[in-house]
Amino acid sequence: MNAVLITLFVISTCWAVFTGHIPESGAAVMEGAEEAVRLCINISGAICLWSAAMELMERCGLSERLSSLLQPLLGRLFPESCRSKDARQALSENVSANLLGLGSAATPSGLRAARAMAACCPQELGLLVVMNTASLQLLPTTIASLRAGMGAASPFDILPAVWLSSLVSQAAGLGTAALLRRCSR
Amino acid sequence: MLSLIPAALLAGLCLYGLFRGVEVYTVLTDGAAKGLQLIGKLLPGMVVLFSGIWLLRASGLPEALNAWIAPLLGTLGIPPETGLLLLIRPLSGSAAMAAASELMAKSGVDSYVGRCAAVMLGSSETTFYVLGLYYGAAGKKPARWVIPAALCADLACFVSSAWLCRVL
Numbered sequence: 001m002n003a004v005l006i007t008l009f010v011i012s013t014c015w016a017v018f019t020g021h022i023p024e025s026g027a028a029v030m031e032g033a034e035e036a037v038r039l040c041i042n043i044s045g046a047i048c049l050w051s052a053a054m055e056l057m058e059r060c061g062l063s064e065r066l067s068s069l070l071q072p073l074l075g076r077l078f079p080e081s082c083r084s085k086d087a088r089q090a091l092s093e094n095v096s097a098n099l100l101g102l103g104s105a106a107t108p109s110g111l112r113a114a115r116a117m118a119a120c121c122p123q124e125l126g127l128l129v130v131m132n133t134a135s136l137q138l139l140p141t142t143i144a145s146l147r148a149g150m151g152a153a154s155p156f157d158i159l160p161a162v163w164l165s166s167l168v169s170q171a172a173g174l175g176t177a178a179l180l181r182r183c184s185r
Numbered sequence: 186m187l188s189l190i191p192a193a194l195l196a197g198l199c200l201y202g203l204f205r206g207v208e209v210y211t212v213l214t215d216g217a218a219k220g221l222q223l224i225g226k227l228l229p230g231m232v233v234l235f236s237g238i239w240l241l242r243a244s245g246l247p248e249a250l251n252a253w254i255a256p257l258l259g260t261l262g263i264p265p266e267t268g269l270l271l272l273i274r275p276l277s278g279s280a281a282m283a284a285a286s287e288l289m290a291k292s293g294v295d296s297y298v299g300r301c302a303a304v305m306l307g308s309s310e311t312t313f314y315v316l317g318l319y320y321g322a323a324g325k326k327p328a329r330w331v332i333p334a335a336l337c338a339d340l341a342c343f344v345s346s347a348w349l350c351r352v353l
Contacts, residue, residue, distance in 0.1 A: 004276050008237035016244035024243040032239025032283070036231040039286055040224055048220035055216025056198045060205045104219075111322040118323035126331040129319045133312040134338035139194075140307035146286060147303055150294040154188045158303050161349040165308035168345040173338030180330030 039149060046145035046155075054102050054141075063105060066096035077174075078128070080121040087116035091128065098136040106132075123181065130177050134169040137162075230279045238283040241269070263347040266298050270305060271343050275312035275336070282306065297350060304346040309339055 016025040057063065070092045074082060081087040090113035097106035110132055117125040140162050147155040202209040241247060247269045255265040263271070270284040285302040292298040312335050320327050 004273070004280060005233065005237060008234075008241055008280070012237070012241040012244040012246060015246040015249075016240070019245050019249075021243055021245050025240055028239040028243035029236045032236035033232045035239065035286070035290075036235035036283070037228070039235075040228050040231060044221065044224045047224055048217040051220025051223060052213040052216035053195060053198055055219060056202050056207070056209065056212050059207050059212050060198070060202050062201070107318070110319065114319045114323045118325050122325060122328060125319075125323060125325070126328045126334075129316060129327065129331055130334045130338065132319065133310050133315045133335040134342065135308050135310050137307070142282075143303050143307035144191075146282065146306075147289075147294055150286065150289045150299075152294045152299075156190050157187045158300055158307065158350075159187055159190065161300075161304045161346065161353050162307040164349055164353075165304055165342050165346045169308060169338045169342035172341030173334050176337040177330060177334035180334060181328075184328075184330055 039146075042149035043145040046148045047142070050139075050141035050145060054100070057100055058102055058105060063093070063096050063100060063102060066099065067092040070095055078117075078121075078124045081113070081117045081124045084116060084120070087113055087120075090116060094128075094132075095136065098132070099138050101137045101139045101141055126181075127174065127177055130173045131170065134173040135166045136170070137166065227279070231283065234277065234280045235283040238269075238273075238280060238287060242287060261344050261347070262351075263343055264298050264301055266292065267302055267305065267343075267347075270302055274305065274309055275339055276314075278311040278314065281311070301347055301350045304350055305343055308346060309342045312336065312339055 013025065016022055067089075071082075071088060074088070074092055074095065078087075078091060081091065090109045093109035094106055094113055097103075097109060110128070113128060114125055117128060140159075143158070143162070144155040147158070199209050202212065251265050251268050254268050258265050258268060258271075266288060270281060270288065273284055274281040285306045288302040289299040294300075294303075316327060316332065316335065
């Protein structure tokens with residue numbers, strides 16, 4: 001994060017000096033900061049509303065429901081770690097929280113699964129990480145809020161594209177993982 | 186049809202909550218308060234990163250780089266305007282949000298590029314952050330195939346987003 005930010009500022013400033021974009025760049029830094037606050041205000045209503053909906057999902061036990069539905073499927077993807085009850089539970093909690101977009105619930109269970117897997121099956125840990133670096137979300141509420149804040153006509157109309165694209169990305173991640181694993185063996 | 190999703194989802198959740206004996210109103214307001222906290226946590230990072238992204242745009246560097254990578258992106262079917270978003274997406278979530286909202290503001294939120302940016306953002310994750318987080322917790326180094334596979338997933342996501350926004 002540090003590196004990204006420092007590179008961003010230093011390289012842009014140097015480039016602006018070399019190419020003579022100095023006046024615009026002076027205005028731009030402050031415009032950016034202003035835009036960040038404006039955007040935060042514009043999207044905060046939608047973010048709060050969806051955060052409320054997520055809270056309701058969690059307290060209704062929807063996440064646990066989904067997680068027990070997912071267990072058979074996960075048993076196929078992660079045969080070794082699913083032998084331990086702990087890892088299996090953490091794993092299915094992670095995937096169901098990811099699907100529902102409950103980011104705050106997904107990370108702790110994911111890390112619990114990662115710790116359990118690190119000891120017994122590092123290969124499956126890799127798979128879990130690849131799955132988590134590709135998106136699993138069914139309801140991309142942050143993006144919908146961003147679109148609503150920007151004045152989109154129908155903020156959720158990107159859903160089918162997001163679902164399909166997530167699927168493609170998961171398939172590509174897991175497929176490449178399987179291929180490279182076989183090659184490196 | 187899709188515009189029905191938010192309302193139907195909320196109504197359905199409320200009914201389900203009632204059915205499960207949850208204090209629906211209290212839970213919803215608790216959640217909304219958490220959303221406010223989230224905004225509070227997000228804002229400082231966004232201010233700094235938006236400032237950086239706007240500066241980068243004003244410096245003219247993305248245009249210069251685009252001349253290099255546009256042909257490559259073109260063959261993959263990805264609009265060259267999203268080049269900066271693609272480069273930054275695996276590294277920082279807030280910076281990617283900044284790049285995406287800049288694209289939406291400039292090209293129009295419902296334009297092809299604006300929708301493309303939204304789909305790319307919505308169907309990918311901050312790859313390197315997740316890698317660091319999980320392997321940090323596990324106390325191990327990733328196996329050799331993990332990072333290439335994760336980046337492959339990102340690339341597939343960007344290519345398919347660009348294509349899906351064109352056909353859907």
